[in-house]
Amino acid sequence: MKKILALCLVLVLSLSGAAFAQTIKIGVFEPASGDNGAGGKQETLGIEYANYVVPTVEVGGETFDIELVIVDNQSQTDKAVSAAQSLVDAGVSIVLGSYGSGVSMAGGEIFQSAKIPAIGCSCTNPGVTSLCDYYWRVCFLDPFQGTVMANFAMDEKAATKAYVLTQLGDDYSTGLGFYFQRAFAALGGEVVAGEFPEGTSDFTAYLNNAINDGVQVFFCPTSTTSAALIIDQAASLNVPFALMAGDTWESSVILEAAKGKNVEVFCSTFFDEKDESSTIAAEFVAGFKAWMNANPDKLTNNGGNDIVAAVSALGYDAYMVAIEAIKTADTAVPDALTLILPSVVHEGVTGAISFNEIGDANKDMAYIKKVNNETGAFDFVKTQSVADLG
Amino acid sequence: MIDKLLPCLLSGVSVGGQYALIAVGYTMVYGILRLINFAHGDIFTAAGFFMVYLAASLPLSLSLPLVILLTVALGFAVERVAYKPLRSAPRMSVMISAIGVSYLLQNLMWYITGGLAKQYPVIPWLSTSIAIGPTSTKIVTLFTPVLTIILSVALVTLIRRTKIGMAMRAVSRDFETARLMGIKIDSVISATFIIGSFLAAVGSVLYFSNYTSVTPTIGAMPGLKAFVAAVFGGIGSIPGAVIGAFVIGICENIIKMLGYTTFSDAFTFALLIVILLFKPTGLFGEKISEKV
Amino acid sequence: MKKSTRMIIGFLLLALLFLAVWLIERAMGTNSMVITVLKKGAVYALIAVSMNLLNGFTGLFSLGQAGFMLVGAYTYAVFTIPMAKRMAVYQYYQGGIIQFEIPFFLAILLAGVVAALFAALIGMPVLRLKSDYLAIATLGFAEIIRAIIQYDKLGPITNGSNLLKTYPTFTTVLFPFVVSAVCIGIILLLIHSTYGRAFKAIRDDEIAAEAMGINLFRHKQLAFVVSSFFAGVGGALLAMYQGTVQANAFKSAMTYEILLIVVIGGMGSVSGSVMASFLFIACSEWWMRFLDSELMIGTFKVPLLRSGFRMVVFSILIMLVVLFYRRGIMGDRELSFDMFRRRKGVASK
Secondary structure (H helix, E strand, O other): OHHHHHHHHHHHHHHHHHHHHOEEEEEEEEOOOOOOHHHHHHHHHHHHHHHHHOOEEEEOOEEEEEEEEEEEOOOOHHHHHHHHHHHHHHOOOEEEOOOOHHHHHHHHHHHHHHOOOEEEOOOOOOHHHHOOOOEEEOOOOHHHHHHHHHHHHHHHHOOOEEEEEEEOOOHHHHHHHHHHHHHHHHOOOEEEEEEEOOOOOOOHHHHHHHHHHOOOEEEOOOOHHHHHHHHHHHHHHOOOOEEEEOHHHOOHHHHHHHOOOOOOEEEEEOOOOOOOOOHHHHHHHHHHHHHHHHOHHHHHHOOOOOOOOHHHHHHHHHHHHHHHHHHHHOOOOHHHHHHHHHHOEEEEOOEEEEEOOOOOEOOOEEEEEEEEOOOOEEEEEEEEEHHHHO | OHHHHHHHHHHHHHHHHHHHHHHHHHHHHHHHHOOOOOOHHHHHHHHHHHHHHHHOOOOHHHHHHHHHHHHHHHHHHHHHHHHHHHOOOOHHHHHHHHHHHHHHHHHHHHHHHOOOOEEOOOOHHHHOEEEEOOEEEEHHHHHHHHHHHHHHHHHHHHHHHOHHHHHHHHHHHOHHHHHHOOOOHHHHHHHHHHHHHHHHHHHHHHHHHHOOEEOOOOOHHHHHHHHHHHHHHOOOOHHHHHHHHHHHHHHHHHHHHHOOHHHHHHHHHHHHHHHHHHOOOOOOOOOOOOOO | OOHHHHHHHHHHHHHHHHHHHHHHHHHHOOOOHHHHHHHHHHHHHHHHHHHHHHHHHHOOOOOOHHHHHHHHHHHHHHHHOOHHHHHHHOOOOOOOOOOOOOOHHHHHHHHHHHHHHHHHHHHHHHOOOOHHHHHHHHHHHHHHHHHHHHOHHHHHHHOOOOOEEOOOOOOOOHHHHHHHHHHHHHHHHHHHOHHHHHHHHHHHOHHHHHHOOOOHHHHHHHHHHHHHHHHHHHHHHHHHHHOEEOHHHOOHHHHHHHHHHHHHHOOOOHHHHHHHHHHHHHHHHHHOHHHHOOOEEOOEEOOOOOOOHHHHHHHHHHHHHHHHOOOOOOOOOOOOHHHHHHHHHHHHO
16 A cells, blocks of 8 residues: 555656646746836736747747746835846746836846846836846837927927926936936927935925926826826816826826826827737737636736736737747757847737847837826827837 | 915925824824834824725725724734833833834735725815915815814813823823822823824825825835924924924925925935934923923 | 964854855855845845944944945945946936946945945034934934935936946855955954943943043944944945845835844844844745745635735744844854853753
8 A cells, every 4th residue: 555655656746747847937027016016917917918828838849838937026126136036046047027127127137147038028228228138128218218208299289398207216217207308308398307206295396396387298207106196186286287108107097097187198108909900919909808807816907997008018029029039949048048039030919029239129119198087098199100200 | 486485385384284293193102202103104104004995895984983093093002012011121122113013014014905006085075176376286285284283282282281181291201200109101101102193093184185195105204204393393392393394394395396306305304413413402392391 | 262272263163154155156056045145144244243333232223224335335336337338327427427447345445435434424413412313313314315326416426316237246155255254353353352342331331431431422433433334345245246226225124124133133242143134134035935925735725825925924023023032042142162162061961
């Protein structure tokens, strides 16, 4: 009897061992808490959905399961270091993420020293890739996004003066604010700048300053946590200008905050779920919505509705690029993936993805959206590409 | 100029009123226990979360008193669990315990909320926007200083005229003698924490009606600033704490108006250091001997 | 045992420790969690001991440690970022105005010196204050330092509030061990000198110490400056460990964390602080990580386990130490040969 039991045990163990050997680990480096928690969860959803669509990959003629190792970097650069280290310790082949540039820059240093490649989903600061040889990304960059919004402010809002509000110690916020400021000034506009420290809840002073300065647009690329406060206070001050921001504001947090209030909100983003020109995108939107609606947990993580956020689409694309790289390299060894990634080309949900020598995706199109205060949804305004800007 | 100054003063007075309600809790506890209650800011935050979760299922008429009740219970529990056992320990130990409680409360709130900002429920009357001259603001902005002043006058009366108030004054003057005179020290201290937490709860309702997101660490900064206000006004003095809070609130907003936004927090601490160096007893530390 | 033999055995043990650490690195590879814990633990050990010198040995309740670490970390990073990378790091400030770099060991030293300078300046007014007023004033100064470093106009030097990176980091786990050991050794020498005895006298009874002819202010200033020097060095090491540094992370919460390490180790015990640092880091980074992820045993989902639970359990443990084991691991004793001998003696009886 004992012998049989021992035999069974050995069998089970070796089987499970074999099962382990057939797994490739992909790290998901995203915030699930902190200022950017809401957006990070949506990006993770995109990755999880991608994993649901493509759960395995062929390497060397064998089928490997893909296991997602998800860590929470808490939206803070110091916590991100620990989170990145636990991914490295878990032995992941490649890392996806993060939402937010500061945490990506902090994590990049860890991935670089461990020689593990990473694909950023929606981190738009140039420093993410330019300062790290192991980082690639599938989205556009802040110099482009800032220019797009500056042009939009000039052309559509006839603005000559803008207030730029950024968060101290948030690399995304200061970066995008800087590039907007530079582009707006280059177009002949005048800029007033303000900064706020982390944890600020009183934005009335900044808004009042902007009113007194007589600006036409208030550009505030911030986390959604601050955004909700800014929108609420702008509405109660009855501000005469429009609020504008970057990709972080394409979130249901913003929609909730602005619903039923008298305030104009614009943001630029990577993707529009209603854009039906691409069949890949249409398929993704339909599938993603169905998947979320079938899983109540996922729907909660998306903010309680089934609106497809651009960051989810980017998360999906980043996963697919990683799969493409593993297939092309025919191995999941990090070093090999690092070598192969520059040449990977992928037709993604958010457009065609190929990388330049720095590691950035060659992307040149942004979607500008406006919050509809009555329905609490985003209205598509226009797309803008570098070529349009002349 | 008045166009610029009016909104700035308005929000200054409103922020000041909110700081005042927290500062009173600090100053009373310090007056009696000689303890900087680092956890006070977190009790304020906890009150915010109580409201978020209660209002999700209960009507405001029920959740509002419940929030105050729960906050008071929390303040009471913190004192009993974390400070009472250390009554005879060195002051540094009690302060470390206070830091530990603050750490625990923040981590606990982080865990329960998943570290995400929660939207504070709209309290109909307070959140309405009204126009004042060239600017407009929420009613709560105007209501806060009024309520703050009413509450602090009531509190001063309580301390001057009632038996428990007299006991508090006695304990703050001399711990040991008060005990010998038959004053139940523990219940006096509990009463102090209950009053402090009550005011923190009221302050939190006003604060979050104005700034509608609650995050686990949001109370830390207002807490520290309120403490500075208490020191500024002369620690132990209730009118001092209230005036100190208004001064800090207004100064902070003027600094922001002038464009030195990076330094709005640092200014508060600079003020604290200047006060500590040149007039350690604060504005009213000597004149008003009403220590609690 | 003679003093000299004890010294020799001590050094031998230290060498053995280094060897063990080196072997662990060889065996486990640089990417494993053990190595991470060892690196961070060594850095925190130095910082905790530097804080203990103030709070535990001199009785000055200072909460400014994060501020001095910040100064140290920034000094190190600003002066060691390679020229080639400056343009990209200081992307908003045209590469910054500091157009040279210095060797990393000099930068570490400089980090300590700059932090000590700041401490000397701040100490002059602040050290007059008593207990909790001192605590809140040092806390305030740390916040002011943070605001100044984040100031946009200083951007060409500090890169404003933005991340600094690409400077040299640890190449081996031995490096933080050696630097920390040397620094802690110097602190130990100081504690055992006449200055150290004066510090303890001030801690135990300020008035009596003054009556004995100890110059209160001078000794407090010395303890403050030395402690800040090593906090600065610790900050530089922390920057090396993290690979990136940003002023935003050096909040008062960081000081509280270090204070709690000191309390767990025992106020007034160097060896206690060192042990507590490794314990604290191992728990928070490694052993208790499992509490943060959901766990399924079969179809049964273990309750409570969720992101953030680790820190809750952790802070409850800390509260238990603070309330019931107020003396911490070591109290104010040190780990020594005598201690083991006495233990043995008791056991053999």
